[in-house]
Amino acid sequence: MATSLLHGLIGGVLIGCAAILMMFSIGRIAGISGIASHALFSRPRLSQAWRWAFIIGLLISPLIVVSLGLPGNVAFSSEVVLGDPLVPWPVMAIAGFCIGLGTGWSHGCTSGHGVCGLARLSPRSLVATMTFVTTAMLTVGLTHSLRV
Amino acid sequence: MNCLMALLSGLLFGIGLVVSGMTDPQRVVGFLDVTGDWDPTLMAVLGGAVLTTFVGFRLLRRLGRPWLSATFEWPTRRDLDRPLVIGASLFGLGWGLSGYCPGPALLALNTGDLSVWGLVIMMSVGWWAAQRWSWQR
Numbered sequence: 001m002a003t004s005l006l007h008g009l010i011g012g013v014l015i016g017c018a019a020i021l022m023m024f025s026i027g028r029i030a031g032i033s034g035i036a037s038h039a040l041f042s043r044p045r046l047s048q049a050w051r052w053a054f055i056i057g058l059l060i061s062p063l064i065v066v067s068l069g070l071p072g073n074v075a076f077s078s079e080v081v082l083g084d085p086l087v088p089w090p091v092m093a094i095a096g097f098c099i100g101l102g103t104g105w106s107h108g109c110t111s112g113h114g115v116c117g118l119a120r121l122s123p124r125s126l127v128a129t130m131t132f133v134t135t136a137m138l139t140v141g142l143t144h145s146l147r148v
Numbered sequence: 149m150n151c152l153m154a155l156l157s158g159l160l161f162g163i164g165l166v167v168s169g170m171t172d173p174q175r176v177v178g179f180l181d182v183t184g185d186w187d188p189t190l191m192a193v194l195g196g197a198v199l200t201t202f203v204g205f206r207l208l209r210r211l212g213r214p215w216l217s218a219t220f221e222w223p224t225r226r227d228l229d230r231p232l233v234i235g236a237s238l239f240g241l242g243w244g245l246s247g248y249c250p251g252p253a254l255l256a257l258n259t260g261d262l263s264v265w266g267l268v269i270m271m272s273v274g275w276w277a278a279q280r281w282s283w284q285r
Contacts, residue, residue, distance in 0.1 A: 001188075004169060008189040011168020012196025018161035019197070020204030025153035027214035027221050030161060032250040037275035053151040054158035058251065061162020062171070062258050073169025073189070082259050083172030086247050089263035096253070096267035098242030100274015103250060105235025105283070110249045111161070113236075114194060119201035120222070127228055132240035133180075139244025140180040 007073040019116055026050060031112025032058070033103035102132075150216050162255055168193040171255050173247025180244055231283040 019030040028035075028050070039051035062081045065072065072081035085092060103109045106128050108117060113132075117125020169175045169189050178187030214220055243249050248256065248267060256264045 004175075004187070004189045005192045008168045008192035009196040011164045011166070011170065012193040012198075013200045014164030014167060015161055015193070015197040016164075016200025016204065018157050018164060019201045020208070021153065021160060022157040023205065023208055023214065023220065024211075025157070025215050025217075026150050027217040027219055028154075029221065029223065030157060032161075032254070033275070036250060036254070037272075037278070040272055041276050041279055050150050050154040053154040054161075055254065057155040057158020057160075058162045058254050059158075059257065061159050062166055062255055064159060065163055065166045070163065070167060072166050072171070073175070074172040075169070075187075076172060076174040079259070081166045081171060082256055083174055084259075085256075085261055085263050086173050086177060087245065089266050092246055092248075092263040092267040093270045095242040095246035095248065096270030097274045097277075098238045098245070099248070099250065099253070099267075100242075100271035100276075101278050102235045102238030102240070102242060102274070104275045104278020105231040106239060107232070107235075109239060109251075110194075110243075111251055115197045115201055116205075117223075118198045119205050122223065123226055124223075124228060124232060128232055128236040131233055131236035132243065135237045135240025136244035137180045137182055137240075139241050140177055141183055143245065144181060144184060 004073055004075070007071065011073065015111075015115060016119075019111075019119070022054075029112060029116045030054075031108050031116060033100075033109040034107065034112055037100075037104055106132075153216060161251070164197075165251055165255060168196075171252050173252070176249075176252075177244075177247040180247075229283070235278075 022028050022030040035051045035054050065081050074083045113125040113128040179190035253268050
């Protein structure tokens, strides 16, 4: 468990460095739902290339981790860097829609609100983060009790 | 150059996600499962990320402008409204059901698992819908 916490902490610091790099270089918040949703569905005039570049960086990162021989922190899979899905595909599809609609309406996710927003002491992000963490915990509690 | 820095940021972000263990949905659900076998890893991830970013952002405030752009795009809204709370609740529901949030979902496309592709496609539909069904201010 201690190893996992250390991996988690180091990974978190790297995520923070990425957010700092993004703001330092191009002055943008590293909020994945915002970047991805605007890359796909932005109204005209918003410059898009940097959004796609960020997404490509995200998409290739597991390959880079493996080629650099960096450790992952997957506990419950034979895969080293990416875990396996937990629920059947219909639940994944419904969850996906909820994630999209929810982050779209609230203008952020765990990176935008949870990391960058809390770091900025944003009241909106504090409320958003407390809300999505609480509802996620309630969801897990409910679905686990239904299964048992 | 902007694109290169964005690419590097995305790459570093993704590396952080992998190293931290957030790409394992069972680790995420393990954190959210407060009544069961609790896995505190996500707390260490969030703690490390927020603290690092807090310090970095404070330092950046001393700069007049970013390196490659005219202005820092700091978000300005401070009001709380219904779409914020309802949206966050919906996001929490989806996150709790699957153990995925947007970043790890995109990385998981690399597994080739069709259910992940289904989640990401529906997430994109959800983003489209959020713009279509916007809230009155």
